[in-house]
Amino acid sequence: MSLGRRNAMALGAGAIALAATGGAVPPASAAETGQAERGPAVPSDAELARSLPGGFTSRHAEVNGVRLHYVSGGSGEPLVLLPGWPQTWWEYRKVMPALAARYRVIVVDLRGMGGSGKPASGYDKKTMARDVRELVRALGHDRVNIAGHDVGAMIAFSFAVNHPEATRRLALLDVTHPDDSYYEFRMLPQPGQAFFPWWFAFNQVQGLPEQLVSGRSRYLVDWIFDHLLVDKSAIGDRDRAVYAKAYSSPDAVRGGNSWYQAFGQDIEDHRTYGKVTAPTLGLAHSAFHPHMNQVLPTQATDVRVAELTGTGHYFVEERPAAVIGHLTGFFG
Numbered sequence: 001m002s003l004g005r006r007n008a009m010a011l012g013a014g015a016i017a018l019a020a021t022g023g024a025v026p027p028a029s030a031a032e033t034g035q036a037e038r039g040p041a042v043p044s045d046a047e048l049a050r051s052l053p054g055g056f057t058s059r060h061a062e063v064n065g066v067r068l069h070y071v072s073g074g075s076g077e078p079l080v081l082l083p084g085w086p087q088t089w090w091e092y093r094k095v096m097p098a099l100a101a102r103y104r105v106i107v108v109d110l111r112g113m114g115g116s117g118k119p120a121s122g123y124d125k126k127t128m129a130r131d132v133r134e135l136v137r138a139l140g141h142d143r144v145n146i147a148g149h150d151v152g153a154m155i156a157f158s159f160a161v162n163h164p165e166a167t168r169r170l171a172l173l174d175v176t177h178p179d180d181s182y183y184e185f186r187m188l189p190q191p192g193q194a195f196f197p198w199w200f201a202f203n204q205v206q207g208l209p210e211q212l213v214s215g216r217s218r219y220l221v222d223w224i225f226d227h228l229l230v231d232k233s234a235i236g237d238r239d240r241a242v243y244a245k246a247y248s249s250p251d252a253v254r255g256g257n258s259w260y261q262a263f264g265q266d267i268e269d270h271r272t273y274g275k276v277t278a279p280t281l282g283l284a285h286s287a288f289h290p291h292m293n294q295v296l297p298t299q300a301t302d303v304r305v306a307e308l309t310g311t312g313h314y315f316v317e318e319r320p321a322a323v324i325g326h327l328t329g330f331f332g
Contacts, residue, residue: 039218039241045069045089045115048242052093054100060115063134066122069115070108070135074100077168078141079331080132081107084150084175085256086221088114088246090239091149094320095327102328106139108132110155112255114246123258124265125177129158133166145331147171149316151259154178154266157299160276169331171281173323174288174313176295178266203260210250210257217253218244230311234318276300281330283323285311304330 043051049058049071056073071089079099083091089107099105109116111128122128132155136144145168148156153175160170182200189196203209213220221244225235247253280300284292289307297303306326311318 039244040238042238042241042245045071048090048093049073053097054105056096056100056105058115061135061138063138064122064127064131066111066119066131067117068108068111068131068135070106071096072104072106072139074103074105076103077331078136078139078144079103079105079327080136080144080146080156081105082110082132082146082148082152082155083107083113084148084152085113085259086217086224086247087150087243090242091314091316093239094317095324098324099327103145103331104141106136106144108135110152110259112252112258118251118255123255123262124269125154125158125262126162126266126269128155129162132159133163136166142166143168145169145171147173147327148175149173150175150313157276158266158269160278160280160300161273164277167276167278169279169281170276170300171283171327171330172292172296173283173316174285174292176282176292176299177270178263179270179295180267182263182267200260200263203257205257206261210253213247213253214250215248217247220244220247225314228313229318231318235314239317273299278302279330280304281306281326283308283315283326285309285313285315288313 045058049056052073054073056071058069058071060067060069069089073096081092083089089109092107096105096107111122111131112118143166146156146159148154150173153172154177156170157172157177160167185197185200187196187198187201218240221240225240226232229235247256276299279302280296282292282296282303282305284305285308289305293305296305308315308319308322316323
C-alpha cells in the first residue's frame with residue numbers, strides 16, 4: 001500500500017470545508033449564530049453526567065498548570081478514557097455505564113477541550129500526557145488502564161511511553177501517534193479517493209479558523225459526522241448540539257486547532273521514544289485497520305490489533321457494544 005493511501009486512511013479527525021474569502025471575516029452575527037448552533041438546549045456537564053447510570057459526577061482539578069474537567073463513576077481498577085475531536089467526554093456516554101460496572105471510569109476533557117482550560121500553550125502530546133498523569137496521581141491512583149480515541153489515542157500513547165510506571169494496559173482507538181509519515185499527507189485527492197486530509201493544513205492556520213468557525217460550529221460538527229459515520233443516527237441531534245456548543249467559542253476552536261499545530265513537536269518527540277512495554281490493543285475500523293496493523297507493532301512490544309466492521313471512525317458511538325466487549329476482554 002502506498003504511503004499516500006495509508007495516510008489518507010490514517011485520519012484521526014476532521015474540519016469543515018469553508019470557502020475562501022477576499023477580505024477579513026467578522027465574527028458571526030447573532031442571527032448566523034442562532035442558525036448555525038441550531039438544535040436542542042444543551043444541559044451542563046453535571047446534568048449530563050447525572051443522566052448516565054453508574055453514579056457519574058462532573059468535577060475539575062488543577063494539575064500541571066491547567067484546569068482539567070473530568071467525569072468519573074463506577075468502582076474497580078481505574079480506567080482512563082480520552083476523547084477526540086470534535087468531541088468531549090460525552091463521546092463515551094454509550095460505553096461508560098457498562099464499563100463502570102467493572103472499573104473506576106475516569107473520562108477526561110483534554111487541555112483545550114470542553115470544560116477544561118484552554119491556555120495559550122502546552123498542546124504537544126507529551127505535555128497533555130503529563131496533564132493526565134498528574135490528574136491520575138491527584139485522584140490517588142498509581143497505575144491505570146488507559147484508552148484513547150482520535151487525538152485522545154495520541155495522548156494515551158504518549159502517557160504509556162513516557163509514564164510506563166503508571167500504565168497497566170493501553171488501548172488505541174483508530175489513531176496512532178504522529179510520526180514522520182504525517183509530513184507525507186496529500187493535499188489533493190487521488191481519483192476515487194473519498195477523503196484527503198486538507199483539514200490538517202486548515203487547522204495549522206493561525207487565527208483564521210477561529211473567525212470562520214466560531215458561532216458556526218454546528219456546520220462543522222454535522223459535516224464531520226455525516227461523512228465519517230456509516231449510521232448517521234448514531235450521533236443524534238442532542239449529541240451534536242453538545243459538541244457544537246463545546247467548539248462554539250474562539251478559544252475552543254483555537255484549543256482544538258492547537259492539537260494539530262503541535263504535530264511538528266509530537267513528531268520530534270516520537271523520534272526519541274522507544275517502544276511501549278505495556279500490553280497494547282489497537283482497535284480500528286476497516287479502512288484504518290491495515291495501517292494500524294502495520295504501524296503499531298513498531299511502536300509497542302506486546303500488541304494485538306482488532307478490526308471493527310460496518311462502522312466509520314466514530315465507532316465508540318456507532319458500535320458501543322463491540323467497543324465494550326473489546327475493552328473488557330483486553331483490560332480484564
